[in-house]
Amino acid sequence: MTTPAVQVARGGPVTRKDVARYAGVSTAVVSYVVNGGPKKVAPATEAKVQDAIRVLGYRPNAAARALKLGSSETLGLVIPDNSNPFFSQFAHAVEDAAAALGYALVLSNSDGNVAKERRNVRNLAARQVDGVLLASVLFEPDLEVLETADIPAVLLNQERDAPGFNTIGVDLAAGARIAVEHLIGHGHTNIGLAMGTNVSGSLDGREVGWRQALQAAGLPEGPVVYSGFTWPGGYLAGQRLVASVNRPTAIFATSDTQAVGLLRAVHEAGLSIPGEIAVVSFDGSIEAEYSWPPLTTVEQPVAAMAEAAVAALVGATRGEKPQHRIFPTKLNIRQSCGCPWTPSTGVPHGT
Amino acid sequence: MTTPAVQVARGGPVTRKDVARYAGVSTAVVSYVVNGGPKKVAPATEAKVQDAIRVLGYRPNAAARALKLGSSETLGLVIPDNSNPFFSQFAHAVEDAAAALGYALVLSNSDGNVAKERRNVRNLAARQVDGVLLASVLFEPDLEVLETADIPAVLLNQERDAPGFNTIGVDLAAGARIAVEHLIGHGHTNIGLAMGTNVSGSLDGREVGWRQALQAAGLPEGPVVYSGFTWPGGYLAGQRLVASVNRPTAIFATSDTQAVGLLRAVHEAGLSIPGEIAVVSFDGSIEAEYSWPPLTTVEQPVAAMAEAAVAALVGATRGEKPQHRIFPTKLNIRQSCGCPWTPSTGVPHGT
């Protein structure tokens, strides 16, 4: 079973032909045993082939296979920034979903840069990936690249419908509403907004939701500051919000990362959270669970979204009519909103 | 120049042969213009070809190219967990370095699982990647997989020398020492350790460094707790450390992620940081900058390491004798250690 793979010194890499010769069979048979089909092979022959494979250290050449089959069994993912916890978690989930179907994942970052995003998509297309998942920098991604690339694609993180394209997202406005309503439930009447900015200037659903919730409750709009969906962006927003003439008693931040940066600014200002300023954020990434205080956040079902995206490309739902899928969010209540905290069940004592 | 790519309705995808026919040249010429060589092409002919390419919407098939050339212009990266900020930053840096050289990056997570790590490496090998970067779960990675895979590899995050392999890492013990010495400089005499655990049970350089610094100063070893290099791991460690009979006044945590989790536990215990418990951590990832309080941390030069790793595989230093490269760390001083904080230059006022 564990016969060491005796590397037979040869010229180049071992090909299927070498294996065939060594095993005394045809190359077709080798193919059959390697792929488990499409023809059956006699057990004895199969054993011989397996042996040859092991002895020679044969590894099938994926490029040749891809050429023949017209599929590289590879998916491409384009995200703005893998250093951002939300996207890195997303990428991880996509990798899992892809791997479960035997697909590898090529990752590329667009770094918030439209030109780079286009370049990455084109590059992936040239590499014959079987599909690309695009979390665009743009509110309205450049569909033309995708079209001319002529590759199945799914648009991620996308609220808007893009006819002819698979689209996966979350109801941003609805999510924002439950967040803001929760804050209102805590009695806040001056609720600010730390709004992330994209390249495109379009109105983000989270801003819409914040406004809707306020209106529905007959409350005025608190201060708003626009800055990046990043730690420094949130930090900046926090500093501004804290210093605003009409300082809010609660803030809705449009990403966890932003919220964490904002938390730091509020702490630095010497204000207590949630006492003097409560905060609720968006994404539900793990960093929200370990900030101080832990963030109440609107959770996006990342794993489910990743699975659906991959499935639309190469899984069960492949080939179906392009769909616009909206996933539900849920509010993850922790302490930054002002909800009471029940200490966890017993801190272990001793070292 | 911007003639729209009129998609000519055809059967399958456009191949080089179609372009040749359309342009009235041979397929060789198409190759020459696409690759800019190895032969020169008359300007007039080149124009015709470019035209044909645009009109037909031709995209070269990377699989065929890879088969012919024996190189996929792809690198593989295997890390334990892309959801962990340190690794996701690393992955981003690797992607940048690879892209700069025209290589794509296939990402895979081993999820702290040895079997999965092996599977991923094998899978990458089968895909004819031109090199793999492996941040192993193991203290001593399974070199045999790499060897039998017969692919240039570099071991990341690796302190130990592995003869015959390119290895890139940081002097963990030295880094830990500067961290602990800094804490000692603040007057602490009871310094605990929140030590991350790997799959292998070997001694980690960070633990060694912590011990060395203590010994050199003639200080006793504070309490130690072992747990994952993760947020929950750090949280658990924090709870234990805080509750230990001999509660430390300072803690060295072996990763930023761990430290962030630990911070939460300390806050929950109602202890002030750095007043009652000071903390210094390791990695220098961006999350350390936005925790509360911001973490003093030992920074690893991630970008430089990523570049060196990629260069060893497919860049300038390719083909050179395998090297064991150790990068320097530096202490990034913030507030969690007890150093005074100077407010940043003026908080912007108004919304």
Add this chain to the structure above:
DNA sequence: ATGAAAGCGCTAACAG
């Protein structure tokens, strides 16, 4: 300056 053609390693239809 251009073209013809071999062949990279693999799959699967077809023939035995």
Add this chain to the structure above:
DNA sequence: CTGTTAGCGCTTTCAT
């Protein structure tokens, strides 16, 4: 159950 073989799209040598 096994073998022969065409051909996937591309690069490049060798001829013209």
